[in-house]
Amino acid sequence: MRAPLHFDAIVIGAGAAGMFCAALAGQRGRRVLLIEHYRIVGEKIRISGGGRCNFTNLDAGPANFLSGNPEFCRSALARFMPRDFIAIVERHGIRWHEKKLGQLFCDGSSNQIIAMLRAECERAGVTWWQPCPVDGVTRDGEDFAVATPKGSENCACPDSPSRNPAVPAPAMVSTTGVQSPASARTRGSRAQRHHTIDASTIAITVAMASHLPAALMSAHSPSNEE
Numbered sequence: 599m600r601a602p603l604h605f606d607a608i609v610i611g612a613g614a615a616g617m618f619c620a621a622l623a624g625q626r627g628r629r630v631l632l633i634e635h636y637r638i639v640g641e642k643i644r645i646s647g648g649g650r651c652n653f654t655n656l657d658a659g660p661a662n663f664l665s666g667n668p669e670f671c672r673s674a675l676a677r678f679m680p681r682d683f684i685a686i687v688e689r690h691g692i693r694w695h696e697k698k699l700g701q702l703f704c705d706g707s708s709n710q711i712i713a714m715l716r717a718e719c720e721r722a723g724v725t726w727w728q729p730c731p732v733d734g735v736t737r738d739g740e741d742f743a744v745a746t747p748k749g750s751e752n753c754a755c756p757d758s759p760s761r762n763p764a765v766p767a768p769a770m771v772s773t774t775g776v777q778s779p780a781s782a783r784t785r786g787s788r789a790q791r792h793h794t795i796d797a798s799t800i801a802i803t804v805a806m807a808s809h810l811p812a813a814l815m816s817a818h819s820p821s822n823e824e
Contacts, residue, residue: 603765605631605725608744610732611773612639617715619771624722631765632719633746634728640712647701651708653687654680656700690714735770742770 609620612634620632646652658680660671684702687694692714693705704710719726733745743764 603631603749605629605765605767607631607769607771608633608742608765608767609771609773610735610744611775612726612728613773613775614640614643614711614715615775616771616773617719619773620724621715621718621722624719624724630722630724631767632724632726632728633730633732633744633748634726635731637729639728640708640715643712643715644708646708647703649708650703650706651711652701652703653694653711654683654702656680656696656702658700686718687711687714690717734764735772736764738764738766741766741768744770 606628607620607623608631609616609623610633612620612632616632616634617639620630624630643651658675660668660675663671665671680702684694690710690713692710694702695705696702727746727748730746730748733747735745736743743766745764749763749765
């Protein structure tokens with residue numbers, strides 16, 4: 599019998615947001631599982647900035663984001679400034695240059711940013727499941743339960759009647775985003791397709807998921823933002 603799986607947090611989606619979130623959580627001592635359904639990570643990073651990745655903007659501030667809670671934007675951006683990300687880029691020896699309006703790009707390739715984020719995850723001891731689809735996300739008491747085929751392979755109870763036993767964790771972050779442009783589209787995870795997505799716009803939002811009732815996990819509502 600395999601030892602039970604135990605993670606402090608599960609991150610769904612290994613794009614820029616997912617890898618960065620998983621890396622920071624792991625570096626703060628959390629046991630993190632990062633799940634990506636596609637066999638290649640960072641496709642949107644790869645095509646961004648004409649292949650050189652516009653990785654941050656020196657002039658970005660709260661006024662550049664839409665949110666039902668402007669205070670969150672101010673708090674989040676005050677805690678992690680563009681210069682903080684630049685410090686990580688420079689630590690990995692990535693040369694960069696500034697274009698108009700404070701836009702920063704790699705001198706080389708977007709692949710350097712992908713490699714940097716993967717290295718940060720490895721340094722943090724993040725567990726990767728890839729390629730691995732997500733079949734569903736539910737609440738199980740105080741935990742989130744993420745069902746995947748990989749969960750069946752790693753189940754501590756092989757005789758479980760469930761085909762895809764869920765992996766529990768007290769925290770879960772979904773970074774699957776919205777539907778991609780046709781030029782970068784890949785198949786969305788089932789966890790994403792099980793939700794009704796309202797008309798979307800670029801925004802920065804926060805939802806305190808640990809405080810949401812289980813019923814809210816199956817429906818999207820802008821009013822859920824705190």
